[in-house]
Amino acid sequence: MDSVELLLDREGEQRVLADWHLLQRAGLPSLADHRSPSNAPHVTLVTAPVIGAGMDAALAEAATQALPLPLLFEGLLVFNGRRGLVLSRHVLCGPRLVAFQSSVHGLLAGAADPLPLSEPGCWIPHITLARGLSRPQLAAAVQLLEAGRTTGEATVLRRWDGARKIQRLLPPP
Known part of the structure; x- marks a missing residue:
């Protein structure tokens, strides 16, 4: 499965990593246990079976126009997963975030089957x-995690190629 994701600024990333490590130190499942170099706190915008490299230029242009993007985290969300429950920080839908996600989805809708x-x-x-x-x-x-409100910024767009385990930063640094 491929995806297009927002990566966080250093401050926002450090806040999420602190949550990951808090869970890990308590002996609970945590994404801190996932050791891949591509493992980073992110907000997934679109997931599709395949998002080809041919979309990179359009995605990079959209990122150049929209980023950085302010984010507001508030509360926790629980989803059913394939192997148990998934715990997440909720990212509130501000108008710029909603517009950017819709734009990225629109770019991919005809080509990637989101x-x-x-x-x-x-x-x-x-x-x-x-x-x-x-x-x-x-x-x-x-009980361990604070469900309060905090802020961060999305500063980088990433296309994840799940089959080849390759990430592409858009636009490239």
Whole structure:
């Protein structure tokens, strides 16, 4: 599965990494356990079976016009996952974020066949903290994490090629 994602500024990334490490130190599932060099806090904008490199120029142009993008994190979200529960930080839908996600989806709609959960109006912006949680682990994780409000910025757009495990920063640095 491929995706187009927003990466965070240093401050926002450090806040999420602190959550990951807090969960890890408590012996709970955490994305800190995922050791891939491409593993970074991010907000997925669109997911599709294949997003080809032919889309990079259009995505880079959209990123150049929209970024940096202010983000507001508030509260926690829980999703059902394939192997347990998924705990995430909720990213509130500000007008610029909604417009940018819709724009990226529109760029990809004809070429990449985005998944239904990526459709504007269905998309729920979030930053994943942990996957594969049991209900007791979820309760422990929620008690550990503060659900308050904090801010960050999306500063980089990334296209993730899931089959080849390659990330492309757009526009390239």
